[in-house]
Amino acid sequence: MNSLLKEKYGALPVVEAMIFSSENPLSIEKISSILEISKEEVEEIIKLLMQEYNFNNMKGIEIVEIGGGYFFRTKIPYAPFIRKIVMGKESDLSKSAMETLAIIAYKQPITRAEIEHIRGVDSSNPIRSLLEKKLIKIMGRKDVPGRPHVYGTTKEFLKAFGLKDLNELPNLKEIKDMIEQPQLKLLGEDYENKDSENNS
Amino acid sequence: MNSLLKEKYGALPVVEAMIFSSENPLSIEKISSILEISKEEVEEIIKLLMQEYNFNNMKGIEIVEIGGGYFFRTKIPYAPFIRKIVMGKESDLSKSAMETLAIIAYKQPITRAEIEHIRGVDSSNPIRSLLEKKLIKIMGRKDVPGRPHVYGTTKEFLKAFGLKDLNELPNLKEIKDMIEQPQLKLLGEDYENKDSENNS
Known part of the structure; x- marks a missing residue:
């Protein structure tokens, strides 16, 4: 050598x-x-x-x-297990909640109307669920008619996804893969995303 | 398989x-x-x-x-390089400063007299040097005659040593090895501990 x-x-x-x-x-x-x-x-x-x-x-x-x-x-496919360390049983997120969370993470501060404009569907359920799990918080109000709440991610969100700060967020392609993969093949079993829009 | x-x-x-x-x-x-x-x-x-x-x-x-x-x-031998990321040129610590820092880390809150009792020598120089580098701080006063200052480690200390909290401190044997190893053989060169008691 x-x-x-x-x-x-x-x-x-x-x-x-x-x-x-x-x-x-x-x-x-x-x-x-x-x-x-x-x-x-x-x-x-x-x-x-x-x-x-x-x-x-x-x-x-x-x-x-x-x-x-x-x-x-x-690595992205292991993120759900990292969430379980931090959040325990609270860690399960429906596809709609994951999608809403990703939009909030990248576009914060953002209003519910803006989220719904991007997703194209009512998003009050996933927003409520994310607030309950303390992954997002109300950051203030937007200075437009009606002064709607604006949402952003929390420190718990960073912890739950194993990130030091928002700069470490995966890029949008990775997020899309994570949301859209129908199942994670791990440990020889199929971990399916069993949640539906209703129980988000 | x-x-x-x-x-x-x-x-x-x-x-x-x-x-x-x-x-x-x-x-x-x-x-x-x-x-x-x-x-x-x-x-x-x-x-x-x-x-x-x-x-x-x-x-x-x-x-x-x-x-x-x-x-x-x-790994312990790489700690000096981690310190350089956080502290830049301020990261060089003399053997006496390392020794004093280790005692403070494990025995905090501790007075100068107690440090000197353990080390057996005057420790005002290394204590001053560690205070300047923000690796230790005055945590209060001890309720004994003279009410001397007690010292403890800082958040900067944790960062500089790549620790999340004090529970992650290496054990005393590892610390002893780190202080006493005369040189670190890395990168094909010898990194010697060039500081002496005087420039601590």
Whole structure:
């Protein structure tokens, strides 16, 4: 093994530890300056780590890049189990509640009328359910006729989805996959989304 | 592969994701009840995960058990690099400051006289240095003659060491190793503890 490779693999565990521990997504520049190794080397190491985690079905966590920063996150299909740690039996969310929650997460602060405009259906049930589960809260009122409530997500929402802050939200494609996948194949069983619009 | 093994390995990534995401150390009982698999199976999976992380030099993080709960933590030798993410150039700590910080972390709230009794030497310099770096703070006064200040660790201390709370502190043997190791062999270079008592 040449000395470049030796150095590269030598820094891999510390890069992993840094990305794991950082409060905020960590940039290649910052890692490079702290470890005093080249940006190219850091980039190469992060690629190796992403191969190891992201494309390996036996890994439950992955490294994600947002705005030039890297961080570890639970893989999307496992999110329902993370919610159960935080919320217990309260964690089951209907498809309509998940959809409403995703819209609120990305568009907050948002009114019920705006949510219903996007979804195309009455959303008072999922909003009430999300309020009860403390995943959303009333953030104030919008300065339009009728002064309707505006909704936003809570700290409990971040905890329940294993996020440090809203910047770590999955992108819309991932959210769509999560809502639309009819069942999660895990543990050799099929975990179906059994809730319907009615019991949301 | 028999069906038991299939189930066992099937649950491994979700157990990894749960331990990674949990705010608090996660017990075998809780994982077992959420996933609806036996405690023995969870135990076996955690053993596999610990083998994969803890005893592999190419891993920068490890799974640690405290009081029956499991959580991921940065491996001890990488702690100085984690501190640099949070504190920048302020992160260098002399051996005496590390020693004083460890005593305060485990014995807080503690007075300067009590620290000096344990260390056997004057500790005003390391205490001042730790106060300046915001790793410790004055928590109040002790109700004894002279009403001396008592010191404790800060939120910045937790961040700088990649800990969620004080329960995640390494045990005293690990701390001792960290303070006493004369040099860290990383990245093919020797990172020496260059500070002396004087510049603490």
